[in-house]
Amino acid sequence: MPTGDSSVTWKLPEKIDPAAALPCVILVDRAGLAEFAGLQRGLRTLGVPSVRVDAGSIAGLRIITRLDGSLTMNGRRIIPTVTWVRHFSPRAVHGGNGSARSLFLADSWGALIDQLSSLSATPLPGGLDLGRLVQLDGAARAGIRTPRTIVTTDVGAASAELAGDRVIVKALDQHFVETEPGTMQGVFPEIVDGAVAGSLPARDAPVIVQEYVDHWAELRVYYLDGEIRTFRVGKASPEAIWRDAASVTVSPVAAPEPVAAAVHRLAELWGLRYGAFDFLLTKQGPVFLEVNRDGDWRWFESKAGVDDVSIAALSMVRTLHRQVTGEGSATIDLAGFLTLGTDRVGQANVVVPGMDARVLGALEVLVDGLIVHISAKKARLLAAILLSRPNQVAPTDQLIDSLWGERPPPTARKNLQVYVSVLRRKIGDRISYQGWGYRLDAGHDELDLLRFRQLAGAGRDLRRRGDAEAALAVFDDALRLWSGQPLAEFSGVALIDEAVGRFTDLYLTVNEDWAELEIERGRHVEVLNRLDDLVPFFPARERLVAARMTALAGCGRAPEALAQFETVRRHLVAELGIDPSPVLKNLYEEILQGQLARASP
CATH class of the missing domain: 1.25.40.10 (Tetratricopeptide repeat domain)
Incomplete structure (x- = not known):
């Protein structure tokens, strides 16, 4: 079966007929994102074929579509059962130089992904791609409280009209812009004192100006085809989640009944199978802020030490796939199934030496029961970085900054590759290059940090019960x-x-x-x-x-x-x-x- 190409990652059964059209889940996202990487590993273990397309290298994809519902992707013929697209933008297509030709290529790939998703038996997240104003209008019409909102280029005038102590100024569309493929820059919301906002200059693009709603709690609610998973977000200051994410706390909670009812109502209204909803809890009841169709969940899960959304997403995609293939929606107990992921589950032909690593104290790594000595200072630091963020991608540029500071040598990237090779020889082939950084895969039984997160989540679940x-x-x-x-x-x-x-x-x-x-x-x-x-x-x-x-x-x-x-x-x-x-x-x-x-x- 096709493997090793830069644009797709296949997870297929060991024994398949290469000539047959295989019912298959298609996942489209950007390189290095943890959500679909974990989902794909889980699908393979459950016997669900899948292919993951990297938007950043999609220009190398070779694809043939047919009107019978099948398509051939890099030589493998498949029938899409579920197509889930997240964080895909034509801006992510490499090779753009601003020319008419490069823009045409980017738009063509974007159109293909949009149409493949629409023609798939089950497209995710489903529904229309609603802008923030449409969301707020729909929620208000459904009887759900929303903040008073004005879209304008004149922030001062809008602030005066809202007449509040504070206002929030935020992007009308996406918070991130991509100046070139792989280079993201954030345009984050600003919380501005009402008196100061009145003197702010006009903007050269429309923005949202919104009243600041006093609240006693903030919730992130994930909706997955009828299932709800909720996190409470704690912040030292209202803007901490944008300015100081390390100080933010996240706890899994049960969704209050009015919030759950609002989520179900809006998901039905907009035809969503998946969405990440943001609510504020006030004395007067919940306030709807927005729903994100991409809705990253691994950041919230890693903060909370659980994998509730990952498991719900795995269950949802598996069920939808089985419904398309006629296998029914048989249930399976997935509790603790992912445990923050490992790519080696269910891979019978992959032999990786057993690792026992510790980062909850001094760095220590054992392989097959023997202590691994990592004497080179930079190799040791690299090991600490990768082990401290297991099953996640550490961007290459950040690794170089960490190892060499503000003045890296011209050979920094090659030297980094050497240190990665050193670690692979010592701890096994568990470090992979993901296109924009390196990732170390580990199971919960191989790293004290993952064991700790699993136990923390289990303990809190037992307490809730x-x-x-x-x-x-x-x-x-x-x-x-x-x-x-x-x-x-x-x-x-x-x-x-x-x-x-x-x-x-x-x-x-x-x-x-x-x-x-x-x-x-x-x-x-x-x-x-x-x-x-x-x-x-x-x-x-x-x-x-x-x-x-x-x-x-x-x-x-x-x-x-x-x-x-x-x-x-x-x-x-x-x-x-x-x-x-x-x-x-x-x-x-x-x-x-x-x-x-x-x-x-």
């Missing part, structure tokens, strides 16, 4: 994987710091979940033994502080709990210019008034 004892046991297993400050020897390297920040955030969340469960069981001393060493390093982590204050009060040490609050209050005011949250203030008052009972000895 009310099984406190089982959740505590799983949380303990997860926390035992940590053996010190992660990758401390590489501190100061941006890619390392960003990755460590992400999984440290999840580590703190697990500690908070564990502490709250232990407090519910009256184990205040055990909580203090752990949190006494953590809280001083994370004084702005209010949930962690609240757990320690509660444990102190439960041990009869209310004055220390009150002093802890004052320490945190001074830190928040001095460092962030904010006061403690109402939750922490209420806890302070309860302790001050003696409303928290001391635990029985």
